Amino acid sequence: MIILEATVITAGYSKLDILKEVGIRVRDGEIVSIIGPNGAGKSTLLKTIFGLLKPRHGRVMLQNRDITGWSPDKIVKEGISYVPQVDNIFTSLTIEENLEMGAFIRRDDFSGRLAEIYDLFPMLAERKKQKAGQLSGGQRQMVAMGRALMLDPQVLLLDEPSAGLAPNLAAMIFDKIKAINKTGVSMIIVEQNAREALKMAHHGYVLAMGKNVLDDSGKALLTNKEVGKLYLGG
Numbered sequence: 001m002i003i004l005e006a007t008v009i010t011a012g013y014s015k016l017d018i019l020k021e022v023g024i025r026v027r028d029g030e031i032v033s034i035i036g037p038n039g040a041g042k043s044t045l046l047k048t049i050f051g052l053l054k055p056r057h058g059r060v061m062l063q064n065r066d067i068t069g070w071s072p073d074k075i076v077k078e079g080i081s082y083v084p085q086v087d088n089i090f091t092s093l094t095i096e097e098n099l100e101m102g103a104f105i106r107r108d109d110f111s112g113r114l115a116e117i118y119d120l121f122p123m124l125a126e127r128k129k130q131k132a133g134q135l136s137g138g139q140r141q142m143v144a145m146g147r148a149l150m151l152d153p154q155v156l157l158l159d160e161p162s163a164g165l166a167p168n169l170a171a172m173i174f175d176k177i178k179a180i181n182k183t184g185v186s187m188i189i190v191e192q193n194a195r196e197a198l199k200m201a202h203h204g205y206v207l208a209m210g211k212n213v214l215d216d217s218g219k220a221l222l223t224n225k226e227v228g229k230l231y232l233g234g
């Protein structure tokens with residue numbers, strides 16, 4: 001079953017089109033990775049899906065609902081959460097307050113969900129009273145992901161989760177991503193670390209200059225000669 005689909009998306013900032021008829025499809029339970037050079041429009045695509053940008057053309061469908069042009073606060077209620085590339089935590093708040101902020105629209109008791117997030121990220125539980133601004137890059141990324149998970153989304157959008165992290169911390173984040181996916185959350189991940197992103201992906205997309213270049217299973221893209229030469233370092 002297709003859970004999320006964006007079709008022939010044309011979108012950009014002011015009058016300039018960045019995305020040109022881009023499409024992406026996520027099946028229920030999948031990790032879909034998007035790779036491509038700087039400026040390809042990867043972040044712009046996530047922003048468009050999440051309603052931060054209104055597409056000039058095209059549609060975004062979540063299951064059978066057309067959510068094109070909806071505001072982010074409405075989209076989040078429908079089950080999509082988004083972790084932006086930068087500025088994705090409240091540095092002056094504690095870890096726990098950050099997680100509580102993630103549940104801001106929940107009217108019910110979310111203590112059970114909070115406990116699940118702490119199970120997934122034990123390090124966050126150990127330091128829950130610490131200010132998020134004092135944390136390392138890898139720890140901040142866990143806070144950001146934990147916050148996005150508080151609403152128990154169907155689909156999680158992650159923009160460059162391993163950016164700026166040392167290899168061991170990046171590996172830890174990738175393990176967490178796989179663990180989150182195993183709980184049934186479908187995901188779109190934008191990554192500079194194309195090799196790792198494709199390794200964990202059920203399906204992958206290559207974007208360049210605002211257009212779809214190629215899409216295939218993660219495995220097939222990993223062994224694709226062109227992808228190897230351009231994005232996997234040989």
Ligand SMILES: Nc1ncnc2c1ncn2[C@@H]1O[C@H](COP(=O)(O)OP(=O)(O)OP(=O)(O)O)[C@@H](O)[C@H]1O
Pocket residue numbers: 013018036037038039040041042043044045
């Ligand atoms: N807020 C903005 N206003 C105007 N142009 C923007 C804005 N954000 C991005 N752009 C431009 O849109 C294009 C695509 O940017 P985008 O951030 O989507 O690329 P990306 O694939 O995520 O790149 P990176 O790998 O560097 O994160 C770039 O040319 C960028 O300069």
Ligand SMILES: [Mg+2]
Pocket residue numbers: 042043044085159
């Ligand atoms: Mg980007």
